[in-house]
Amino acid sequence: EAGVAQSPRYKIIEKRQSVAFWCNPISGHATLYWYQQILGQGPKLLIQFQNNGVVDDSQLPKDRFSAERLKGVDSTLKIQPAKLEDSAVYLCASSLAGGSSKKSQETQYFGPGTRLLVL
Amino acid sequence: EDQVTQSPEALRLQEGESSSLNCSYTVSGLRGLFWYRQDPGKGPEFLFTLYSAGEEKEKERLKATLTKKESFLHITAPKPEDSATYLCAVVGSGTYKYIFGTGTRLKVLA
Numbered sequence: 001e002a003g004v005a006q007s008p009r010y011k012i013i014e015k016r017q018s019v020a021f022w023c024n025p026i027s028g029h030a031t032l033y034w035y036q037q038i039l040g041q042g043p044k045l046l047i048q049f050q051n052n053g054v055v056d057d058s059q060l061p062k063d064r065f066s067a068e069r070l071k072g073v074d075s076t077l078k079i080q081p082a083k084l085e086d087s088a089v090y091l092c093a094s095s096l097a098g099g100s101s102k103k104s105q106e107t108q109y110f111g112p113g114t115r116l117l118v119l
Numbered sequence: 120e121d122q123v124t125q126s127p128e129a130l131r132l133q134e135g136e137s138s139s140l141n142c143s144y145t146v147s148g149l150r151g152l153f154w155y156r157q158d159p160g161k162g163p164e165f166l167f168t169l170y171s172a173g174e175e176k177e178k179e180r181l182k183a184t185l186t187k188k189e190s191f192l193h194i195t196a197p198k199p200e201d202s203a204t205y206l207c208a209v210v211g212s213g214t215y216k217y218i219f220g221t222g223t224r225l226k227v228l229a
Contacts, residue, residue, distance in 0.1 A: 042219030110162035
């Protein structure tokens with residue numbers, strides 16, 4: 001079974017530029033997550049989709065970050081304009097379900113991440 | 120507020136020297152506690168899920184246990200290839216979202 005795919009793997013941009021990340025979840029997984037992981041810290045949830053609807057975006061800096069999941073499969077995360085503090089690894093994860101009655105379906109599987117450096 | 124604290128921050132072991140990593144948590148209604156392994160430059164790799172106090176899971180040299188306040192990841196006779204950062208996350212019934220700790224960086228020396 002193919003895992004979570006992400007691209008690009010690395011990105012270097014100047015501050016105030018824009019950047020987009022792409023994620024393809026595990027086939028059949030309804031729930032998709034975007035996390036930000038700053039060096040030395042655990043991942044922090046940015047946004048959670050259930051199919052193509054947003055479940056939780058409470059920690060997404062909406063003045064500069066946006067995300068969409070068209071057709072309930074692939075997703076893109078965009079930053080515009082980027083700041084120095086956005087330098088981090090952006091992880092995509094997916095699960096069969098999220099917040100469902102079947103706890104076993106909530107296990108999240110992560111992609112390799114996109115490493116962003118803002119100069 | 121749901122919270123996860125992992126200790127120690129870093130751990131160096133000799134090959135074969137067994138030890139334990141700790142994950143202490145505060146959460147409203149634990150739905151699950153998850154252990155992941157993360158190698159440098161890679162995404163977290165799922166290891167275990169624990170759902171209730173007293174539960175134990177094993178995989179090769181790793182054994183995870185759970186109490187009402189904390190979880191331990193026991194590493195028996197570790198090998199250099201066990202070197203990685205081990206992350207703990209909890210899900211509470213209030214939010215249904217993962218809250219991660221900052222991880223334990225494990226280095227096993229040959």
